[in-house]
Amino acid sequence: MIEDEPVSITADRINISGLLTGDNNAPVGAVLFLHGGGKTNSKSIFRPWQKALAAVGFLTLAIDFRGCGDSSGEFTDGSLTHRLTDARAAVNFLRKVSRLPENRICIAGSSMGGHITARLTDTFPDVSSVILVCAAAYSGSSEPLRLDDSFTRAIRHPDSFADSPAFRSLSRFPGSILTIYGEHDRIIPGPVAARYESFGRSRGAAIRIPGAAHQLLQPKSPDDAKRMRDLIDGSIAFLRQLFPVRSG
Structure with missing residues (x-):
C-alpha cells in the first residue's frame, strides 16, 4: 500500500507534482484526478477521495497542473492546451507505475479539469471510464489562450461553450461516463451541465x-x-460496475 508518495512528472521540461495513494501491488484499477482552474487550485482537494478509493483497492494519482500547487512554471504561461499536455504525461506515468492497461484506468476531473478529462479521451480512447465533477466546457479557440485576461474575456462570450470540443470528444468515446453536479451550482451554465449529463445518462450515470x-x-x-x-460514495458505486472493487 502506498501512503502519500510524492512524485514528479515531466511535461515540456516542467515538473508536474503528483501524489500517489493506494495499492500498487495488483490494484483493481487506477484513477487519475485533475483539478479545476484558478491559481490556488491544487491536488489537495482530492485527498479524501484518494483515500476512499485506496481502501477498496485502487491506485490513484492526483496532480497539480503547471503553475499550481507544488508544480513548477507560471500559472499565466499555461493554457488548456498545456494542461492537456500535463494530463497526458500523467496518464502515461500512471500506466507505467500501475502496470495496468488503459482499460483499467479511469480519469476524473473537476470543473476545468472536467473539460481536460473529456478531451483526453481522444488520446486515450481505451480508458475504461471518466468521472466529470461540476465539469466546465470551453470553445476550441480558447484552448491555446494563456490563462490570463484574454482567456477570461473569451469565455465570457455568450454560448462560447456551444461548439466545445469536449462534447465532440465524449461523443466519440466508447467508455463509461459518470457526471456529478451540485443542485445549486451557479458557476457552470445550465446548458453545459445538461449536455454533459446527457452523456452520463446514456453511458453510465448522472448524479x-x-x-x-x-x-x-x-x-x-x-x-x-x-x-x-x-459524491465519493456515488463514484465508488459507479466504479464497482466496472472494476472488481474490494470491500472497504
Whole structure:
C-alpha cells in the first residue's frame, strides 16, 4: 500500500507534482484526478477521495497542473492546451507505475479539469471510464489562450461553450461516463451541465447532489462534508460496475 508518495512528472521540461495513494501491488484499477482552474487550485482537494478509493483497492494519482500547487512554471504561461499536455504525461506515468492497461484506468476531473478529462479521451480512447465533477466546457479557440485576461474575456462570450470540443470528444468515446453536479451550482451554465449529463445518462450515470454548490470537493461545513461523501460514495458505486472493487 502506498501512503502519500510524492512524485514528479515531466511535461515540456516542467515538473508536474503528483501524489500517489493506494495499492500498487495488483490494484483493481487506477484513477487519475485533475483539478479545476484558478491559481490556488491544487491536488489537495482530492485527498479524501484518494483515500476512499485506496481502501477498496485502487491506485490513484492526483496532480497539480503547471503553475499550481507544488508544480513548477507560471500559472499565466499555461493554457488548456498545456494542461492537456500535463494530463497526458500523467496518464502515461500512471500506466507505467500501475502496470495496468488503459482499460483499467479511469480519469476524473473537476470543473476545468472536467473539460481536460473529456478531451483526453481522444488520446486515450481505451480508458475504461471518466468521472466529470461540476465539469466546465470551453470553445476550441480558447484552448491555446494563456490563462490570463484574454482567456477570461473569451469565455465570457455568450454560448462560447456551444461548439466545445469536449462534447465532440465524449461523443466519440466508447467508455463509461459518470457526471456529478451540485443542485445549486451557479458557476457552470445550465446548458453545459445538461449536455454533459446527457452523456452520463446514456453511458453510465448522472448524479445531482442535493443542496450542493460548485465547490463540492472543498467542504466548509458538516453538511458540505456529507455532500462530498455522497459524491465519493456515488463514484465508488459507479466504479464497482466496472472494476472488481474490494470491500472497504
